[in-house]
Amino acid sequence: MKVKxxxxxxxxxxxxxxxxxKILGENQINIRALSIADTADFGILRLIVSDPQKAxxxxxxxxxxxxxxxxxxxxxxxxxGGLAGVLKDLEEKKVNIEYMYAxxxxxxxxxxxxxxxxxxxxxxxxLNDSQVRLLPESKVYRI
Amino acid sequence: xxxxxxxxxxxxxxxLEELQFKRLKETLQxxxxxxxxxxxxxxxxxxxxxxxxxxxxxKYLPFTTKEDLRENYPFGLFAVEMDEVVRIHASSGTTGKMxxxxxxxxDLKTWSEVMARSITSAGGGxxxxxxxxxxYGLFTGGLGVHYGAEFVGATVVPISGGNTxxxxxxxxxxxxxxxxxxxxxxLYMAETAAEEGIDLRALPLKAGILGAEPWSENMRxxxxxxxxxxxxxxxxxxxxxxxxxxxxxxxxxxxxxxxDHFLPEVIDPLTGEPLPYGEKGELVFTTxxxxxxxxxxxxxxxxxxxxxxACDCGRTMARxxxxxxxxxxxxxxxxxxxxxxxxxxxxxxxGDATPHYQLVVDRKGNLDDxxxxxxxxxxxFSSEVRKLESLGVKIKQKIExxxxxxxxxxxxxxxxxxxxxGKAKRVVDKRDVYKG
Numbered sequence: 001m002k003v004k005x006x007x008x009x010x011x012x013x014x015x016x017x018x019x020x021x022k023i024l025g026e027n028q029i030n031i032r033a034l035s036i037a038d039t040a041d042f043g044i045l046r047l048i049v050s051d052p053q054k055a056x057x058x059x060x061x062x063x064x065x066x067x068x069x070x071x072x073x074x075x076x077x078x079x080x081g082g083l084a085g086v087l088k089d090l091e092e093k094k095v096n097i098e099y100m101y102a103x104x105x106x107x108x109x110x111x112x113x114x115x116x117x118x119x120x121x122x123x124x125x126x127l128n129d130s131q132v133r134l135l136p137e138s139k140v141y142r143i
Numbered sequence: 144x145x146x147x148x149x150x151x152x153x154x155x156x157x158x159l160e161e162l163q164f165k166r167l168k169e170t171l172q173x174x175x176x177x178x179x180x181x182x183x184x185x186x187x188x189x190x191x192x193x194x195x196x197x198x199x200x201x202k203y204l205p206f207t208t209k210e211d212l213r214e215n216y217p218f219g220l221f222a223v224e225m226d227e228v229v230r231i232h233a234s235s236g237t238t239g240k241m242x243x244x245x246x247x248x249x250d251l252k253t254w255s256e257v258m259a260r261s262i263t264s265a266g267g268g269x270x271x272x273x274x275x276x277x278x279y280g281l282f283t284g285g286l287g288v289h290y291g292a293e294f295v296g297a298t299v300v301p302i303s304g305g306n307t308x309x310x311x312x313x314x315x316x317x318x319x320x321x322x323x324x325x326x327x328x329x330l331y332m333a334e335t336a337a338e339e340g341i342d343l344r345a346l347p348l349k350a351g352i353l354g355a356e357p358w359s360e361n362m363r364x365x366x367x368x369x370x371x372x373x374x375x376x377x378x379x380x381x382x383x384x385x386x387x388x389x390x391x392x393x394x395x396x397x398x399x400x401x402x403d404h405f406l407p408e409v410i411d412p413l414t415g416e417p418l419p420y421g422e423k424g425e426l427v428f429t430t431x432x433x434x435x436x437x438x439x440x441x442x443x444x445x446x447x448x449x450x451x452x453a454c455d456c457g458r459t460m461a462r463x464x465x466x467x468x469x470x471x472x473x474x475x476x477x478x479x480x481x482x483x484x485x486x487x488x489x490x491x492x493x494g495d496a497t498p499h500y501q502l503v504v505d506r507k508g509n510l511d512d513x514x515x516x517x518x519x520x521x522x523x524f525s526s527e528v529r530k531l532e533s534l535g536v537k538i539k540q541k542i543e544x545x546x547x548x549x550x551x552x553x554x555x556x557x558x559x560x561x562x563x564x565g566k567a568k569r570v571v572d573k574r575d576v577y578k579g
Contacts, residue, residue: 007526037528069526
């Protein structure tokens with residue numbers, strides 16, 4: 001149930017995001033979801049893409065600092081209070097969230113949110129026993 | 144302007160060379176008899192003290208390097224019993240071990256003598272009040288100037304470094320006429336004084352004895368203007384004696400070396416061959432009168448050139464040019480010696496197998512500023528901001544505790560630091576300290 005996220009280190013300078021997305025585009029890699037965490041000096045770009053292996057390879061080849069991070073994708077009812085419900089479940093199961101961000105697309109009628117959590121294997125086991133619906137890799141990359 | 148010891152400082156070159164040769168022979172015999180390191184090294188080179196028959200035979204003697212000092216840590220190169228050593232000084236090393244030097248009572252007298260010459264050369268005398276803002280302690284700067292100033296009969300204010308507001312108050316309230324500190328600190332004082340609404344130019348301060356770091360002619364102009372003084376460049380290093388090896392005179396055109404105590408050479412740093420007067424190369428010194436820590440052909444790694452022509456001031460002692468650079472990659476930042484290799488070892492400890500980094504040195508508002516760029520390798524990278532930020536803080540703290548000065552650490556993308564022939568450029572120094 002783990003999903004592969006590509007993380008890229010970016011300095012805060014003009015055009016860096018454009019560079020990365022251009023490289024992906026030229027290699028026919030589609031971005032499914034993304035988030036940027038930034039500080040005064042640098043940013044971390046996190047991506048869910050159609051072909052993580054290929055994305056990792058091409059970005060590395062371009063000399064970027066890239067890593068693969070394991071995350072989980074959670075299906076959330078697309079209605080008011082949907083996310084709150086899932087977060088409550090996570091809290092009850094004592095799953096610690098490092099960061100999270102939402103998908104633009106949908107899985108059927110549901111919204112999808114990416115969570116980076118502490119102790120991912122343990123978290124997946126706990127969540128499988130709950131109401132929370134995790135999406136498999138194969139589905140996520142094709143949303 | 145007076146000369147402290149005209150019988151030496153103005154002696155004819157012929158008599159000087161006779162004196163130098165006599166003293167060189169004594170020094171050689173002393174180290175050959177008392178320091179096994181020198182004896183072994185000379186034997187290996189196939190040279191005995193008797194083989195040296197003129198000053199030009201100096202070139203047959205082996206060099207001594209900072210590494211030799213470290214390998215003989217702490218007292219291995221001392222030429223007298225410890226009973227006779229009355230003072231120890233040391234400078235921080237690049238890789239942990241300090242370089243340690245010792246002084247007998249006579250050595251301290253010699254040091255006071257050469258420093259007295261320096262202070263006199265900068266226009267100082269018994270009526271002056273001198274503020275010694277060099278650090279006191281193992282560093283030779285503070286105590287070296289201190290004893291010379293007392294010898295001259297000046298009033299010494301041993302304030303040491305730091306606490307700039309108090310420095311300015313003392314300067315003003317005590318009627319200080321001479322200031323001894325690093326050139327960048329002199330400028331920093333001027334800046335701080337201006338903030339306090341005090342014009343240093345209106346004070347009795349008339350001269351600065353400034354050294355322990357390289358500085359440019361432009362910086363001299365700035366110091367002279369902002370403090371309303373004449374700024375004299377002083378040169379020295381603990382391995383030779385400390386401050387007082389050489390100083391400028393009123394002509395401010397080269398630093399007179401106390402050649403009756405320290406024999407200078409300039410060599411080609413690659414081949415080790417001595418270079419003629421006027422050619423640029425690495426400065427090498429041999430002490431002629433030191434007892435506890437005599438040193439033969441010490442490679443300073445400072446780049447300069449020598450001119451022996453008589454000076455309008457009346458001194459016959461040869462002059463060295465202000466330091467023009469280094470033969471290694473050592474930086475002097477806020478008076479502290481910094482080697483890029485120190486940064487590298489911190490990054491290696493941090494788990495970065497092949498660290499790419501660059502030291503960017505600048506002078507911001509008269510104070511040196513060191514920023515260290517570190518390329519974020521995959522090993523260091525994390526998708527979590529918190530972890531990356533704490534990585535930066537950890538590197539910063541480790542470097543600061545290693546160097547003893549504050550730095551800023553900037554995490555940058557790979558390949559940000561330009562490579563030339565595969566080797567990264569480790570240092571960008573924007574201060575232009577060796578210019579002019």
